[in-house]
Amino acid sequence: MEKKMFLKASNLIFEKARILRNNPTHAELMMWFYLKQKPPGHRFRRQHPISIYVADFYCHSLKMIIEIDGNVHAENEVRTNDETRQKNLEAEGISFLRFTNILVEKSLEKVISIIENYIRLQSSENKGKPL
Numbered sequence: 001m002e003k004k005m006f007l008k009a010s011n012l013i014f015e016k017a018r019i020l021r022n023n024p025t026h027a028e029l030m031m032w033f034y035l036k037q038k039p040p041g042h043r044f045r046r047q048h049p050i051s052i053y054v055a056d057f058y059c060h061s062l063k064m065i066i067e068i069d070g071n072v073h074a075e076n077e078v079r080t081n082d083e084t085r086q087k088n089l090e091a092e093g094i095s096f097l098r099f100t101n102i103l104v105e106k107s108l109e110k111v112i113s114i115i116e117n118y119i120r121l122q123s124s125e126n127k128g129k130p131l
Contacts (some may be wrong), residue, residue, distance in 0.1 A: 006048075006050055008051065009049035013052060017054045018047075025068065027068045028046070030105065031068055032046050034112055045059075050065075063094045068100075069082070069098055097114065
């Protein structure tokens with residue numbers, strides 16, 4: 001596989017991703033049922049190894065991560081780790097969308113609308129640019 005897609009993720013990260021794929025949260029399952037349909041024409045991967053991290057959902061063509069955060073992400077240490085992780089991956093040119101479990105579970109239509117608008121915006125900005 002293309003190394004740029006994984007940013008030199010180790011075998012340990014690949015194993016962690018496999019475990020997470022086999023144990024999704026309810027909100028992650030809801031999001032996956034939508035994302036696996038390739039919204040508007042982009043392929044997403046779930047629990048994708050990238051560098052020293054595992055992204056909930058990753059679209060390589062858009063260089064975009066979608067994170068679904070549970071209650072634990074409100075804790076200071078976890079929030080700090082999330083911020084560091086996001087900064088490190090943004091430095092690689094990857095963008096982020098974050099949603100809470102509650103938002104996905106209670107307002108999936110709103111989340112889908114945000115994602116589709118973001119994809120349209122990114123796709124129109126990237127027209128004509130070399131890959």
